[in-house]
Amino acid sequence: MYVVLVHIHIKPENAEEFLQATLENARNSIQEPGIGRFDVLQQQDDPTRFVLVEAYHSPDDQLKHRETRHYQIWKDKVAEMMAEPRTGVKHQSIFPDDTGWK
Numbered sequence: 001m002y003v004v005l006v007h008i009h010i011k012p013e014n015a016e017e018f019l020q021a022t023l024e025n026a027r028n029s030i031q032e033p034g035i036g037r038f039d040v041l042q043q044q045d046d047p048t049r050f051v052l053v054e055a056y057h058s059p060d061d062q063l064k065h066r067e068t069r070h071y072q073i074w075k076d077k078v079a080e081m082m083a084e085p086r087t088g089v090k091h092q093s094i095f096p097d098d099t100g101w102k
Contacts, residue, residue, distance in 0.1 A: 034061025
């Protein structure tokens with residue numbers, strides 16, 4: 001698995017709108033054949049901070065995800081909601097191996 005942790009810090013006034021847009025993107029993303037997981041996490045002590053856990057079968061699947069209509073809509077919609085640019089940190093899954101993913 002190829003895993004990307006996307007760290008996002010949004011403006012406080014955009015919390016609910018950001019969450020709704022992100023959940024819509026996640027619901028569509030998890031339907032993509034190259035995605036094993038797509039989790040949306042909100043920090044408990046700072047609700048303006050989120051982490052997206054995106055697990056792909058390969059790096060190419062992440063590139064395909066970025067070409068989808070639902071990702072493009074999400075990216076454009078939330079761009080002005082960011083308190084700072086989002087960052088993505090790429091990881092290689094060690095455990096579980098691919099047998100533990102969809």
